[in-house]
Amino acid sequence: MTENDEEVDENEEAETETEAEAEAEEGGGIQEGDYVLLEYTATTVPEEDDDERLVDTTSEERAADEGIDTEDQEFGPRTVEVGGGRLFEEVEDALVGKEVGDTGEVTVPAEDAFGEHDPDDVETVSAKKIDEDDRYPGAQVSLDGRQGYVETIIGGRARVDFNHPLAGEDVSYDFEISEVVEDEEEQAASVIEMYAGTDVDVEIDTVTETETRVEEDDEGEEEIEEEVEKRVLYIEATPEMSMNQQWLFSKQQIADELMHDFDLERVVVRETFDHDDMQGGMGMPGMMGGMGGDELEDLDEEEIEEVAEEIEGVEIDE
Incomplete structure (x- = not known):
């Protein structure tokens, strides 16, 4: 094969790659900036002997199964902009290239979801700082502008976790694309x-x-x-x-x-x-x-x- 033949082959290869990229962009399904109607359910990824916890869902039936009061809440597919930062980046990336009717599952690691659990954000405070009605394990409290929940109360001391309640949890998303929203x-x-x-x-x-x-x-x-x-x-x-x-x-x-x-x-x-x-x-x-x-x-x-x-x-x- 001569040098000219090699150059011709390389040029043809480059043209083929360019055409493929153009075709992918033109008919590559959903892209960033598109708005889609999305059904999804997000749950924690359980470790051994643990049960998954519901994080978010568009399904009223699933919410009811989890014992959530659905009376004053609205359910159904939600309109989201792909790449608009409304969902975790891993979920939005998984939508790119998909078509209407496609389903998928993606796991968001803890550090990209609600952050790792930081032991330094668990503090012992005087129980007097907490309202009497909230002095029990699991109570949501606000202290000095920080949101947390009570882990334990022993004597006059309370242990309060200021981490996000889902800190340290990997989150799994199951989704289905209902339609592309053009309006x-x-x-x-x-x-x-x-x-x-x-x-x-x-x-x-x-x-x-x-x-x-x-x-x-x-x-x-x-x-x-x-x-x-x-x-x-x-x-x-x-x-x-x-x-x-x-x-x-x-x-x-x-x-x-x-x-x-x-x-x-x-x-x-x-x-x-x-x-x-x-x-x-x-x-x-x-x-x-x-x-x-x-x-x-x-x-x-x-x-x-x-x-x-x-x-x-x-x-x-x-």
């Missing part, structure tokens, strides 16, 4: 649900606004008006959202992410109050019904602004 409004609603833990109705609309720009020429400045189209996302706030701490503390971050991911100019939160809903509503806790809430004049400036936001709605511009 932008469904995708946007899933982002809000991830942060705030609540389902909301959203609408993406294109509005036309008049903007004025200034142009300079030899004769001076000239103001020119032009019509500009802008994409706006509207969130229909529910009454429950005004008391949802996750939403209240995350809405700016949510808006920023939505504007970035969906090429939006503005996010508008709309609140609607119906006459029928207000009947007998003057006794809402913490408001004007004498239920022990602060008077408005007792609130500081920041708290007053928060109340005003919740009453009037929020409009956040990029």
Whole structure:
């Protein structure tokens, strides 16, 4: 074989590899950035003589089998963005290349799940620091801003574990891909649900606004008006959202992410109050019904602004 023949073979090989890569990218199934409707169940990986523990599931039947009260919880496939950081990286990587209807199982090691168990995060404290109602093994407690659970109480001393309850546990995910979600409004609603833990109705609309720009020429400045189209996302706030701490503390971050991911100019939160809903509503806790809430004049400036936001709605511009 001559040098020319070898070069031809190498070129053909390179072309074949390039074509294969292009085909993989074009028809390689689900990719990062895609939104999918996912059914899954996550459990701990038991060691000898241990039983697995349920970590999370989209199955109401499985949750009920584990003795979980399902009455006030919503179950069913969840919309997730592949590569969006909503699931553990190992799970999201396992989704890449899959097709609708595919199933899979992946194990997330403890260090990548909820971290290894750190003995230094198990501390002995005075039992007096713990509320009397929580002085028993297994009680969830908050001490000095740290969350933990009581391991033991002996005499006046309590041993509290500040590790995550699932620290040191490998986690197994069983999943099935139900469908690829193409609708932008469904995708946007899933982002809000991830942060705030609540389902909301959203609408993406294109509005036309008049903007004025200034142009300079030899004769001076000239103001020119032009019509500009802008994409706006509207969130229909529910009454429950005004008391949802996750939403209240995350809405700016949510808006920023939505504007970035969906090429939006503005996010508008709309609140609607119906006459029928207000009947007998003057006794809402913490408001004007004498239920022990602060008077408005007792609130500081920041708290007053928060109340005003919740009453009037929020409009956040990029």
